[in-house]
Amino acid sequence: xxxxxxxxxxxxxxxxxxxxxxxxxxxxxxxxxxxxxxxxxxxxxxxxxxxxxxxxxxxxxxxxxxxxxxxxxxxxxxxxxxxxxxxxxxxxxxxxxxxxxxxxxxxxxxxxxxxxxxxxxxxxxxxxxxxxxxxxxxxxxxxxxxxxxxxxxxxxxxxxxxxxxxxxxxxxxxxxxxxxxxxxxxxxxxxxxxxxxxxxxxxxxxxxxxxxxxxxxxxxxxxxxxxxxxxxxxxxxxxxxxxxxxxxxxxxxxxxxxxxxxxxxxxxxxxxxxxxxxxxxxxxxxxxxxxxxxxxxxxxxxxxxxxxxxxxxxxxxxxxxxxxxxxxxxxxxxxxxxxxxxxxxxxxxxxxxxxxxxxxxxxxxxxxxxxxxxxxxxxxxxxxxxxxxxxxxxxxxxxxxxxxx
Amino acid sequence: xxxxxxxxxxxxxxxxxxxxxxxxxxxxxxxxxxxxxxxxxxxxxxxxxxxxxxxxxxxxxxxxxxxxxxxxxxxxxxxxxxxxxxxxxxxxxxxxxxxxxxxxxxxxxxx
Amino acid sequence: xxxxxxxxxxxxxxxxxxxxxxxxxxxxxxxxxxxxxxxxxxxxxxxxxxxxxxxxxxxxxxxxxxxxxxxxxxxxxxxxxxxxxxxxxxxxxxxxxxxxxxxxxxxxxxxx
Amino acid sequence: xxxxxxxxxxxxxxxxxxxxxxxxxxxxxxxxxxxxxxxxxxxxxxxxxxxxxxxxxxxxxxxxxxxxxxxxxxxxxxxxxxxxxxxxxxxxxxxxxxxxxxxxxxxxxxxxxxxxxxxxxxxxxx
Numbered sequence: 001x002x003x004x005x006x007x008x009x010x011x012x013x014x015x016x017x018x019x020x021x022x023x024x025x026x027x028x029x030x031x032x033x034x035x036x037x038x039x040x041x042x043x044x045x046x047x048x049x050x051x052x053x054x055x056x057x058x059x060x061x062x063x064x065x066x067x068x069x070x071x072x073x074x075x076x077x078x079x080x081x082x083x084x085x086x087x088x089x090x091x092x093x094x095x096x097x098x099x100x101x102x103x104x105x106x107x108x109x110x111x112x113x114x115x116x117x118x119x120x121x122x123x124x125x126x127x128x129x130x131x132x133x134x135x136x137x138x139x140x141x142x143x144x145x146x147x148x149x150x151x152x153x154x155x156x157x158x159x160x161x162x163x164x165x166x167x168x169x170x171x172x173x174x175x176x177x178x179x180x181x182x183x184x185x186x187x188x189x190x191x192x193x194x195x196x197x198x199x200x201x202x203x204x205x206x207x208x209x210x211x212x213x214x215x216x217x218x219x220x221x222x223x224x225x226x227x228x229x230x231x232x233x234x235x236x237x238x239x240x241x242x243x244x245x246x247x248x249x250x251x252x253x254x255x256x257x258x259x260x261x262x263x264x265x266x267x268x269x270x271x272x273x274x275x276x277x278x279x280x281x282x283x284x285x286x287x288x289x290x291x292x293x294x295x296x297x298x299x300x301x302x303x304x305x306x307x308x309x310x311x312x313x314x315x316x317x318x319x320x321x322x323x324x325x326x327x328x329x330x331x332x333x334x335x336x337x338x339x340x341x342x343x344x345x346x347x348x349x350x351x352x353x354x355x356x357x358x359x360x361x362x363x364x365x366x367x368x369x370x371x372x373x374x375x376x377x378x379x380x381x382x383x384x385x386x387x388x389x390x391x392x393x394x395x396x397x398x399x400x401x402x403x404x405x
Numbered sequence: 406x407x408x409x410x411x412x413x414x415x416x417x418x419x420x421x422x423x424x425x426x427x428x429x430x431x432x433x434x435x436x437x438x439x440x441x442x443x444x445x446x447x448x449x450x451x452x453x454x455x456x457x458x459x460x461x462x463x464x465x466x467x468x469x470x471x472x473x474x475x476x477x478x479x480x481x482x483x484x485x486x487x488x489x490x491x492x493x494x495x496x497x498x499x500x501x502x503x504x505x506x507x508x509x510x511x512x513x514x515x516x
Numbered sequence: 517x518x519x520x521x522x523x524x525x526x527x528x529x530x531x532x533x534x535x536x537x538x539x540x541x542x543x544x545x546x547x548x549x550x551x552x553x554x555x556x557x558x559x560x561x562x563x564x565x566x567x568x569x570x571x572x573x574x575x576x577x578x579x580x581x582x583x584x585x586x587x588x589x590x591x592x593x594x595x596x597x598x599x600x601x602x603x604x605x606x607x608x609x610x611x612x613x614x615x616x617x618x619x620x621x622x623x624x625x626x627x628x
Numbered sequence: 629x630x631x632x633x634x635x636x637x638x639x640x641x642x643x644x645x646x647x648x649x650x651x652x653x654x655x656x657x658x659x660x661x662x663x664x665x666x667x668x669x670x671x672x673x674x675x676x677x678x679x680x681x682x683x684x685x686x687x688x689x690x691x692x693x694x695x696x697x698x699x700x701x702x703x704x705x706x707x708x709x710x711x712x713x714x715x716x717x718x719x720x721x722x723x724x725x726x727x728x729x730x731x732x733x734x735x736x737x738x739x740x741x742x743x744x745x746x747x748x749x750x751x752x753x754x
Contacts, residue, residue, distance in 0.1 A: 063718075064718060065718065069642065072640050072653065073640045073641060073642075074636075076414075076639070076640055076682070077640060077655065077679055077682050077683070078682055078683055078684075080640075081683065107579070108575075108576050108579060109575075109576075110575070111575040111576075111578065111579065130746070130748055130749070131748050243562075247558040247561070247562060248551075248554050248555055248558050249555050249558045249559050249562065250551065250552070250555040252552065252555065252556075252583070252587065253583045255576070255579050255580050255583055256559055256580070256583070258572070258576065259559070259562055259563065259566060259572070259580075262566050262571040262572050263562070263566060263571070265571075266569060266570065266571040267570055267571050267572075269571070270566075270571055270572050270573070270576070300652065300653065301642050301643060301650055301651070301652040301653035301674075302650060302652070302735070303649060303650040303735075304650070309748075309749060309750060310743050310746070310748070310749040311739055311743055311744055311749040311750045314735050314736075314738035314739040314742070314743045315734060315735050315738060317743060317749070318738050318742060318743065367636075407662070408660045408661065408662040408668075409660070409661050409662075410658050410659070410660055410661075410670065410671075411658070411659050411660075411661055411667075412656050412657065412658055412659075412681075413634055413635065413639055413656070413657040413658070413659060414639070414656060414657075414681075414682050416659075417635055433635065434633055434634070434635045434636060435633075435634040435635060435659075435667075436631040436632065436633055436634070437631065437632045437634055437669050438630075438631050438632070440666075440668075446711040446713075447668065447710075447711060448632065448668070448669040448710055448713075449665075449666040449667065449668050449669065450634070450659065450666055450667040450668075450669065451631065451666060452631070490666040490667065491666070495661050495667065496663070498661070
């Protein structure tokens with residue numbers, strides 16, 4: 001019985017955690033410019049993330065070590081620096097974008113410019129981390145994050161033509177604006193498959209003291225949770241495709257996105273959109289900064305746990321403190337949050353090989369996973385994701401230059 | 406000769422030659438056991454694991470690439486020797502040599 | 517192998533040149549600017565509708581208008597050189613005009 | 629007790645002290661080589677200087693320049709004789725105390741000068 005409670009909670013966590021600044025921005029941009037056509041990319045991203053989370057969760061539950069632990073232990077310090085630097089850099093950008101997301105939501109609600117909100121938001125997040133426990137961060141933000149379901153309600157109310165949505169789930173390329181199309185595809189993948197998500201997830205498995213008995217919970221959480229979360233991004237894409245695309249509105253600023261829900265749901269939709277943007281971005285802010293601090297602490301062997309008082313793991317606590325405050329700076333000095341988000345998503349996509357390819361080795365290591373190593377379906381999926389990640393790395397910069405404008 | 410100190414990292418990945426000057430692979434692992442004669446808490450190196458990946462050997466010097474390539478090439482061209490410590494000459498740690506010919510060495514599973 | 521390298525070396529400079537041209541190149545083309553203008557015009561019209569129905573707040577509508585104003589200002593500066601013919605210029609003038617009208621209408625709706 | 633695989637099981641492994649407190653990782657492992665005797669596993673090294681050497685000479689040089697710029701002279705490195713090892717498993721347990729280690733200098737400094745001056749930092753568990 002207790003286990004089903006955990007399953008339910010886990011699923012809720014992934015739904016609430018799925019939608020954040022990157023997926024809201026890229027899904028609505030995709031819907032506004034290309035209708036349902038990019039829906040298949042969301043599906044691909046969701047599936048890939050599901051596989052990666054299942055694997056890193058299994059890795060942690062069986063070996064009692066996090067993915068970052070194993071990156072250092074199995075591949076040595078020299079190699080470890082590569083994912084460390086890559087993840088640190090892109091997660092920092094995404095973190096700044098999330099702070100931007102919260103700030104812009106507050107700006108839309110109050111009329112006070114987003115740049116004023118960045119520092120207070122960072123301080124509030126920091127206070128929660130300093131005083132709170134892992135459970136509060138994980139479950140609190142996830143439950144509140146369920147407000148994101150408003151996207152599904154909005155999409156349904158707009159009565160999409162389902163056969164057309166179905167066709168969007170099959171890969172296709174438009175005849176014009178190809179560079180922009182593929183640029184958005186890369187951004188959407190970057191928004192769905194973020195390294196911080198699986199690094200946080202694998203550290204969370206240790207914080208929640210998972211064992212082999214949790215493998216079922218892990219599978220359901222990674223599978224169902226991501227499926228529901230992915231559906232919410234598809235809903236955002238559908239809503240944008242039906243509200244913005246027919247009028248020829250492109251998303252040039254975050255402010256334009258709120259109309260996507262205000263149009264079908266009226267004032268309630270508008271308010272709930274602001275709440276969704278604010279809460280989900282704030283939740284992701286906490287998760288990302290923890291993921292960064294986890295990776296540093298685990299890689300260097302420091303004491304770490306969000307359940308310990310900061311006095312017991314000073315280096316860990318100072319890592320999230322400093323990173324969080326630094327990440328507020330770009331927004332506080334007025335950098336455009338949407339532009340920052342788009343760059344972060346493409347950078348994230350480009351960073352994937354260094355965290356995906358090592359999994360090929362780890363997930364087949366019987367010393368670590370005993371008899372829970374990857375079967376052939378997982379291995380085929382992982383090889384496909386690894387190849388995809390290399391394509392993203394190669395394509396990211398040219399597409400940023402050609403389609404970023 | 407007095408004792409010299411070498412870092413493990415400096416030995417890993419070094420190319421090993423045999424007594425005839427043939428390259429037999431790279432050091433990938435050192436196995437240590439508690440020394441029986443000592444006071445019981447002294448670990449000494451008993452065997453060296455030396456592996457070769459045929460055509461991939463040149464690019465496989467990093468630990469990560471080693472492991473990745475080992476998985477891919479296990480079935481085809483991977484050869485691994487387990488060399489007892491007294492056959493490994495570390496006089497020059499940058500150029501380790503085994504004191505016999507490659508054909509005299511025992512091959513082992515890929516551990 | 518060597519042939520491949522030589523080919524890469526041959527292609528690389530022109531590719532780099534093309535990319536830089538695209539990246540920092542001449543002011544954005546007319547088509548794109550017209551698209552931006554019509555996107556903001558439509559944004560203003562939708563905002564006016566939604567405000568009329570009480571779906572969005574005046575505070576928020578004002579922010580949208582400011583967004584449109586800055587897009588207008590930016591385009592006004594760059595659209596002249598991008599328009600190469602008389603026909604182009606008249607298109608540009610018409611697009612700028614309809615955005616100005618839409619902004620004015622939203623202002624009237626929100627009472628600012 | 630079976631053979632210990634030094635690269636696989638020891639290098640980069642998580643170290644804990646007598647009371648299971650995390651105290652860094654095996655940043656370097658030193659062996660003593662003497663003709664006619666099997667190489668002896670001598671010392672575990674913890675500290676930034678040992679890590680830098682593993683990355684490469686260029687990294688050591690950058691690190692030195694960086695430290696000179698900020699006037700940091702002392703290297704906080706711990707060298708622990710291998711016979712302090714109590715157990716080798718998922719982690720390696722050493723017969724030492726966290727507060728006696730030079731490599732934990734930064735942790736102690738942050739605790740004393742920063743963390744404990746911010747309210748809500750003390751105590752065991754939250």
